[in-house]
Amino acid sequence: MEYSRKVAVSAADEYDTAKIKEILASHFAVLGINIAGMRGKRIVIKPNLVMKKPPEAAATTHPSVIRALLLLLNEAGIEPTVAESPGGVYSAQRMDGFYRVCGMYDAAKDLRVCFNTDISAQTLNFPEGKSVKSFNIISPIADADVIFDVCKLKTHSLTAMSGAVKNLFGTIPGIEKFEMHAAHPEYDDFESMICDLCDMHCRRCEVIAITDAIIGMEGDGPTGGNPKKMGCILTSRSPFASDLAAEKILGFSGVGTVIQSQKRGCIPKSADLLEYPLLRPEDVAIGDIVPATSKGNSSMSALKLFSGGIFGRILSPRPEIDTAKCRGCGECKNSCPQHTIFMVQAGGKTVAHIEREKCIRCYCCQELCPFTAIRTKRNIILRAVSKFR
Ligand code: SF4
Ligand code: SF4
Missing domain, CATH: 3.40.50 (Rossmann fold)
Incomplete structure (x- = not known):
């Protein structure tokens, strides 16, 4: 077409x-x-x-x-x-x-x-x-x-x-x-x-x-x-x-x-x-746009080295629950395509917990959390790459 x-x-x-x-x-x-x-x-x-x-x-x-x-x-x-x-x-x-x-x-x-x-x-x-x-x-x-x-x-x-x-x-x-x-x-x-x-x-x-x-x-x-x-x-x-x-x-x-x-x-x-x-x-043109944490410059560069695929997925920043902000609403659990989020008791309240092994880094949980209680944390390799840039 x-x-x-x-x-x-x-x-x-x-x-x-x-x-x-x-x-x-x-x-x-x-x-x-x-x-x-x-x-x-x-x-x-x-x-x-x-x-x-x-x-x-x-x-x-x-x-x-x-x-x-x-x-x-x-x-x-x-x-x-x-x-x-x-x-x-x-x-x-x-x-x-x-x-x-x-x-x-x-x-x-x-x-x-x-x-x-x-x-x-x-x-x-x-x-x-x-x-x-x-x-x-x-x-x-x-x-x-x-x-x-x-x-x-x-x-x-x-x-x-x-x-x-x-x-x-x-x-x-x-x-x-x-x-x-x-x-x-x-x-x-x-x-x-x-x-x-x-x-x-x-x-x-x-x-x-x-x-x-x-x-x-x-x-x-x-x-x-x-x-x-x-x-x-x-x-x-x-x-x-x-x-x-x-x-x-x-x-x-x-x-x-x-x-x-x-x-x-x-x-x-x-x-x-x-x-x-x-x-x-x-x-x-806008010269000063802040990218998503998961797509920060060093992450993007390193990921490109590995052409996406399984290495890109493994190196991608992983989602992490900010338990102080989490209100236990369960939206993330319901939106996770891998069913790898569970509700647990911590600090006297119900909060979300991510079992990392099955996570595919799709960030649906972060997208749908109404309380911005899910942040992304860079892989240790990417953090090291950032230091040397
Ligand atoms: S959607 Fe956000 S506030 Fe709700 S349980 Fe998940 S992390 Fe906690
Ligand atoms: S990033 Fe995707 S697969 Fe991983 S915990 Fe969040 S919703 Fe589930």
Whole structure:
């Protein structure tokens, strides 16, 4: 499939709905996206609602970006559906909580939109897949004609960066995502699976990637990091191209999903070979992003020496429970694909405990801990490498 190489990039320094709406309208114009022509089609907005956190935590797509898009769609006579499937149990009641806490209902005030609570899923075959030949996909996405993939730009403990490609992992129902982690324990295989998923969606319907990078997240993303002003919005008809540009904006290199996208020819070898009808990545580049602890520079370099695989996995920083912060809620235990987390009594309270042997370093536990009580600890070899750098 021939993927678009165009990425529209604009500076945006605040969550002002009117300004964001103007920016998105200009992006659609330069990219040739005709919203009015989508009337009568099934339009789905897929935000990133990874955790039930308020917008200011910067873990989720900001409601102002969603509202700006909803306004444009409503003005074109389109009533879209908002659909998402965060990790954990996928239920209508739980989704209601995510929509409320993440500000989605506020974003939709007085507008015409449907919030998905249909928790059914469909199996979609993808014979072209390099790692996976079929996926279970939540029904509104499986039935969509157009998906607006409205992601938040963040650092990520497992994949280094979370953008438009990784956001589509949330089209797999709830806890089935944990099973995908267990089935793809090697990093490059997991990232290849994510690229298959994105490729499948792009081949079967139109996917428009919008990246909320006004305030993103740095550090131990996708949920435990800190808000970071990034000051831009990206739009592309290709999630792969959008992430290649985003990688350059963050000053990262070697992001696994980007490498996998390049290997399968979805994007060129360099962000310089993409087309930018508005600003270029260097116009909005951020020079001081703090990566996830697990992906710190020395870790990345050492891991690259071993080309990922089993050595990469063994050398990866391991998750560790901060028992002082742990509240014994059990979210990590329920999210562990290896079932290697147990609740124990320590210091007069119930806390989580990780049996290391079976841990595959997927960091699902860290991602889903509501109290940021799981940190990553570098392997002794990596710590030694750091000292000599
Ligand atoms: S999710 Fe966090 S707070 Fe809850 S049991 Fe696990 S480590 Fe403790
Ligand atoms: S303990 Fe955490 S990092 Fe290890 S396999 Fe379980 S969820 Fe993944």
